Amino acid sequence: MKLVTVAGPPSSGKTAVILKALAHLQREGRRVGVVKFDCLSSHDADLFRTADIPVITGLSGNFCPDHYFITNIEDCAAWGRRLDLDLLVSESAGLCNRCAPHIRGHLAVCVLDHLAGVHTPRKIGPMLKTADVVLVTKGDIVSQAEREVFAFRVRQVNARARLLFVNGITGQGSWELSRLFDGAPDDAPLTGGRLRFSVPAAVCSYCLGETEIGEDHQHGTVRKIQIEEASRV
Amino acid sequence: MSDARNPCDPSVGPPLAGGPQLIGETAGRQAAALQESAGLRPSNDSPLNDSRCDEFLLLNRLPARAAHRTLRAWWDAQTWDFRTESGWDYERLAEGLAAFLSANEAVAGVPLLRSLEVRRGRDKDGQPEKFDLFFKPGDVVCLVGPTGAGKSRLLADIECLAQGDTPTGRTVLLDGCAPDPDSRFTGEGKIVAQITQNMNFVMDLAVAEFLRMHAESRALAAPEAAMQRVLEAAIRMAGEPFGPETPLTQLSGGQSRALMIADAAFLSPKPVVLIDEIENAGVDRTRALEFFVDQGKIVLLSTHDPLLALSGARRLVIRNGAVQMVIEPSPQEEANRLHLAALDRRLAGLRERIRLGGRLDEPWETLLGVGTNAIEQQPLSPGTSRANLGSQ
Secondary structure (H helix, E strand, C coil): CEEEEEEECCCCCHHHHHHHHHHHHHHCCCCEEEEEEECCCCCHHHHHHHCCCCEEEEECCCCCHHHHHHHHHHHHHHHHHHCCCCEEEEEEECCCCCCCCCECCCEEEEEEEHHHCCCHHHHCCHHHHCCCEEEEECHHHECHHHHHHHHHHHHHHCCCCEEEECCCCCCCCHHHHHHHHHCCCECCCCCCCCECCCCCCCCEHHHHCCCCCCHHHCCECCCCCCCCCCCCC | CHHHCCCCCCCCCCCCCCCCCCCCHHHHHHHHHHHHHCCCCCCCCCECCCHHHHHHHHHCCCCCCCCCCEHHHHHHCCCHHHHHHCCCCHHHHHHHHHHHHHHHHHHHCCCCCCCEEEECCECCCCCECCCCEEECCCCEEEEECCCCCCHHHHHHHHHCCCECCCCCCCEEEECCECCCHHHHHCHHHCCEEEEECCCECCCCCEHHHHHHHHHHHCCCCCHHHHHHHHHHHHHHHECCCCCCCCEHHHCCHHHHHHHHHHHHHHCCCCCEEEEECCHHHCECHHHHHHHHHHCCCEEEEECCCHHHHHHCCEEEEEECCEEEEEECCCHHHHHHHHHHHHHHHHHHHHHHHHHCCCCCCCCHHHHHCCCCCHHHHCCCCHHHCHHHHCCC
16 A cells, blocks of 8 residues: 655645545546544545545644644554555645654655745745655646746755646646556555654643643743844934 | 656556655656756755855845855854754755755756647547647647637647547657656646636736746846846737836736736746637737747647637637647638738727727727728738748
8 A cells, every 4th residue: 555645734725636636546446545634623524435535534633733643644554454445645734834744755745835925835844845746736826927936936945856736626737646646655664664854842831731821831841032132222 | 767668658657666765766866966966965065155055044044154165064153052943954954955056957957849749639539530730839829619629628638748648648749759757747847838817916026026036936147138028028018008016916907918928938938838818808919929939939829819810820620629620821811810900909099099088989980990991001010920920
């Protein structure tokens, strides 16, 4: 079974693009499945089920979404193998841009959309920088010039990824993506493998449910902002 | 491994499962070559000695370089706190710098296209198509046919460099050869620029600022001159003038279409331009086509506008998913095109009068010049003759 991680900001078109690409593979007789990692709620499972794609939804709730992902991905992969899947796509929304669910040895995909603006590639962290494939969506509604600038900006932070323009509505580019999914490494080891980028070092009282504000309630690893005092004239 | 692949075999995926980092073989080689050529292999020390490097530090909100000449020296000079808490380590930084610098070289290597061929496929009933298509730089070819006839499918086949693996079974050849299979799987490998009615500028920037940004991404030798040329061409095409300081998002439909066309002609590296319906936009369409022809672009125009359709060297009639007919303008059509062009200018004049608050209260004959010899009243500029619009 191939495991592919797909990550991208909320509403960038991850689900739509995955659905289009998986449809190509289903037509070729491949067995495909999806794990959808989200924080609070997700209705995408229905979309996958309608397309005859077995799906697990994992809601991280109070937990750090990326910690939740990495502590559960093995179980999800085991589920996929029990279903005898050829391909399991793990979809997760990158929320704070600090982390990335990408795993060494497994195909890593980042989804961005043109409407987020040309500065976006520089704001997205390891989710983009460590990806093998960068998909850029919603290109049908922005100018060709903006698309070219966007591609260039992506290149500036990730020189080695494949960059594909994909349209989740019309399916343009989804066939190419399905070829990349199909070419992903098979049965790459997961247990004992490594994330491409570490998750945060901080464990503070707020991670553990603290809600009160004030020095007295700040325990654990805490980092203070450095503010330069304005000199008075 | 990738060299042995048959590019026409759809079952063959792109080479992906290369090294442990999963770089596509060719892409990996390219990246490595780029890094080598820039003297920037991440494992060794990287020079940190020009304004591009300073820009990299600035963009990543990293401390500026002082007297440091290499990335290692700069890194070692940072405080322990910074090195542990910034989220960077030396390897990642070196990789980031290499990526940033190589982005320029990646766009510089745009291939010249001498010919584009589309080998026949089949229609929606599976019947073989009748025509192979051949395009060369400077060709303007129109696509006609009702909605759903298959115009978009033909444009999509060209866009994805189909290799017998799309529903139409068409095969696209560049300079007579199947394209490098890898190039189908990267945006930069695509040869096609698109302009459609649905496209908008979404960036919150002034026109000049944006053009500068696009020119910069092309790593052009004279970005200012390129920028100026696009701006002048766009203003000549648009009905209403606009300036370099106008925000992109405030351009009218016609102005932004004109800017997109001028940008695609002069700044985009793509040798093929697909245009979907530009007739309603208030743009000098004949002039738009001339810009593309002068730049040696291959233009495929999906249109039902009579003037544009007759301006092309050929028009492809699409029906039931296939090219059913290839029409070359007859001498009569050619003569009629001149009349249409004159009529078009007349209409543009009326539009201008309305814009300036004028009235159209003359008798019909003088108003539109119908019945009089419109062509002689408005002599054609040599630039609008069909010879300039490409021929077989």
